[in-house]
Amino acid sequence: MTKVRPKKYLGQHFLRDLRIAEKIAQSLTGHLDYQNILEVGPGMGVLTDFLMKEHPLINIYAVDVDKESIAFLNDRYGDRKGLEVIHGDFLRMNISDTIKDKVAIIGNFPYNISSQIFFKTLELKDQVPEVVCMLQKEVAERIVAKPGGKIYGILSVLLQAFYEVEYLFTVEPHVFHPPPKVKSAVIRLIRNSTSQLKCDEQLFKKVVKSGFQNRRKTLRNALKKINLPAEMEGLDVLGKRAEQLSVNDFIDLTFKLQSSWM
Structure with a gap:
């Protein structure tokens, strides 16, 4: 051969x-x-x-x-x-x-x-x-x-x-x-044992990608293209950068964003 x-x-x-x-x-x-x-x-x-x-x-x-x-x-x-x-x-x-x-x-x-x-x-x-x-x-x-x-x-x-x-x-x-x-x-x-996220999976991916594609910015600025609702502007987590959030933090943030649109 x-x-x-x-x-x-x-x-x-x-x-x-x-x-x-x-x-x-x-x-x-x-x-x-x-x-x-x-x-x-x-x-x-x-x-x-x-x-x-x-x-x-x-x-x-x-x-x-x-x-x-x-x-x-x-x-x-x-x-x-x-x-x-x-x-x-x-x-x-x-x-x-x-x-x-x-x-x-x-x-x-x-x-x-x-x-x-x-x-x-x-x-x-x-x-x-x-x-x-x-x-x-x-x-x-x-x-x-x-x-x-x-x-x-x-x-x-x-x-x-x-x-x-x-x-x-x-x-x-x-x-x-x-x-x-x-x-x-x-x-x-x-x-792992996670069969389904408590938030929309596609939105979760979008939030994660948007956050890290602008990783020098705070999430408040990095996620502007997602059209953050006014009632979310005051969230403390939005003052952080993407690298500071755990997986669960990203899931929670996505859930809050999703809920605000309902």
Whole structure:
């Protein structure tokens, strides 16, 4: 089998360290009421091998947009029971058409689309109880950040509203081919008990995004485009900046805004 050539335009950096691949596969709990695992961007199957070893009773779907990777994986695995290799773009796929039941997501996420993958995951949150992924360390730190810091932002709030997030370990550049210019990190997301927010979810997203897109401004000024009702102008929370609000603070603020329009 001819090895797959990493493609810069796809953000491919193939993991070479088998110990780290095994550690990532072991980071997936495998016991949160799901019988399916979807691997995003399997490349040459380094992680796929350990997923089949660590979770032999769970169906694995390996999805890659790269035709060369798909050809390599089909040649390598053939009709391996419990593994389905799919040529497709995860961001464009209708996952529910392919996998009817709950599914965990795992993968070495391309740096250039990792945020988009998380936004897609949020759309699938009722079907995805767990995510384990490797991504740029800076993005990983943002996702697990707590209120009050400069790296706390949109992804922090939106993901933490529905998932318990955990930073697992750091990965150095030299274990990849080609080596990226930055460090990577592995994180785990476990679906929390929130089935539905007490406010409108789309409005919640709009409030969060508006607040952080103007993060130097107070929320009173950052949310002007949302047309804050006059009766809300005196709220103390509006004198704060977005980075000072917890997830629950954003939910409460959205609920008050929603209620004022009713």
